[in-house]
Amino acid sequence: MTSAKSHRTMVGGMPMPGLTERVVKAVFLTIICAAVVFPFIGVISTSLAPAEEVTKAGGFVLFPTHGIDFTAYRSILSGGTVTQALLISGFVTVVGTAIALVLTCTLGWALSRRGTIGNRPLLLLVLISLLFNPGLIPSYLVVQQFGLLDSLWAVIVPVSVSAFNVIVVRAYFVGLPAEIIDAARIDGASEWKLFRHIGLPLSKAVIAVIGLFYGVGYWNSFFNALLYLNDSSKWPLQLVLRTYVVNGVELGGQDLGLGSEAVPPQTSIQMAILMISIVPVLCVYPFIQRHFAKGVLTGAVKG
């Protein structure tokens, strides 16, 4: 008879974990997940709790027990500074992502056409740009020279081609079955048609992922806006968030566009602003998440 130890069930070549190990892991993972989830719950609760409850709790509510109140949201969305910033962030995100996707996919496609004239030098040009960062001051001078200071295009254009994303889409295009492309070429399809009707439709997954990455990047972009936009009427949401939530500058009824209505507690307003900057990311997150499972990105990088 063999010893008891060798009778332990094996899973994937490893012995079954013992009870202690399982308990320790469960506690560990629970703590990590709680550390991520609880702050969000606190923010949501405070933004939705009625004014009296927030005041009574000293500014912060973990679970609202006196019903739900949308006053804070109504007041930030009634046409003042925050509403404006929300629209600007929406514009930057939508337009920016569209431009970035067009530029990235066309360049990625062109670089994927191996054997065409100038293909290797151009690929090298893109790869080398990954190795260095132009630096803060030189970038600022260029944006200034192009007359983009105080323009939303300064937040959109400079980051619209990420060399990394170009490499990722290119790798995906290179991996497409060559027979299809050759067949279409023989049938007389132009380069644009190949790209538009073969390249793009077959690469929806990777385009979706980099689109979401660009989108989240534009929505979250903070420092470029701080650097290039002095005019506070052009501020995106992240700058409003910094001023009124992180730095705690008080938002009056006038800033909010409320007129003579009572201003809800500052904490509620702050949490509501925080929520409207988090929610769009939360909405697209499941779609990004779905693609991680397929390993689109890691697979492409290896190729």
Place this chain on the structure above:
Amino acid sequence: MAEADTASRVRSTHGNPDAASLAKGRKRSLLARLRRDYPVLLLAIPGLLVLLAFQYYPLWGNIIAFQDYQPYLGIGKSLWSGFENFSVIFSGDPEFLNAVQNTLILTLIQAVIVFPAPIVVALVLHSLLSNKLRQFVQTIIYLPHFMSWVIVVAVFQQVLGGTGMINNWLRGHGYDPMHIIGNVEAFRALLTSQVLWKDTGWATILFLAVLSQIDRSLYEASAVDGAGRWRQTWHVTLPGMKPIIILLLILKLGDSLTVGFEQIILQQQAVGVDASEVLDTYVYNNGVLGGDWGVAAAVGLVKSAVALALVLSANKLAHRFGEEGVYRG
């Protein structure tokens, strides 16, 4: 195939390749290639222009590091000042040295605490038997990565601040509140915990990808040899992760002069420059805000040069130890 066909068809129309017309034929074929490939180039141009304009062209702006740059004069008319701007670096200006010191300390803390954290989490996740549970945990812990630094800092204030969740609870239960936000002593710990919160989960993604590719039969063989779970982790799992760990360490080394720029800019007001200034914030504060463009550019230039040198030499070092590194060269 189709490309080669077209090319040969085009070339064959140029007639017989005798010695005299060879040079001419070559030129022609270049032209022919251009005629054949120009649609590809047209597709590449818009993206390339952006890359050239905002990635390569700015490099030229570094020359203001050698100027007494005045914005109203521009690069053309500002006076040259040689290496004067670099004197803050070489004569050891206290503010500059303070920024260097803070940068290096933060980098060291992050290398010791932030770097290994996702490895530990990935090992735990990988050892889970239920795929559903693993995916559930992954979905939660990846999330903070997609929050901007402004949001992360705001959330931390709401949790740890004077009237935040934790202090409210402490006060409600008769304890003294903790002074964390705005406390100079706790600043480094605060920065580190924010980085951990935001990026530990996301950083596991690469390690998990590598872990899933380790050969199962290695585990089986080691189990037959009597290795328990710990020994398997030590002798099979970790060696399997070595290449990716080395690769990431190299990249990290190249980034070692870049720590938490947005994160610090957002919180600098509360704790002051002494405790929080790093090289990047030094460049921003002195250049864009302080108007000392030349000095800021000089510091930025030296920083970039050192970072590039660090990556290249780390890569070389990795090759010497027989590892793949980032690239072969």
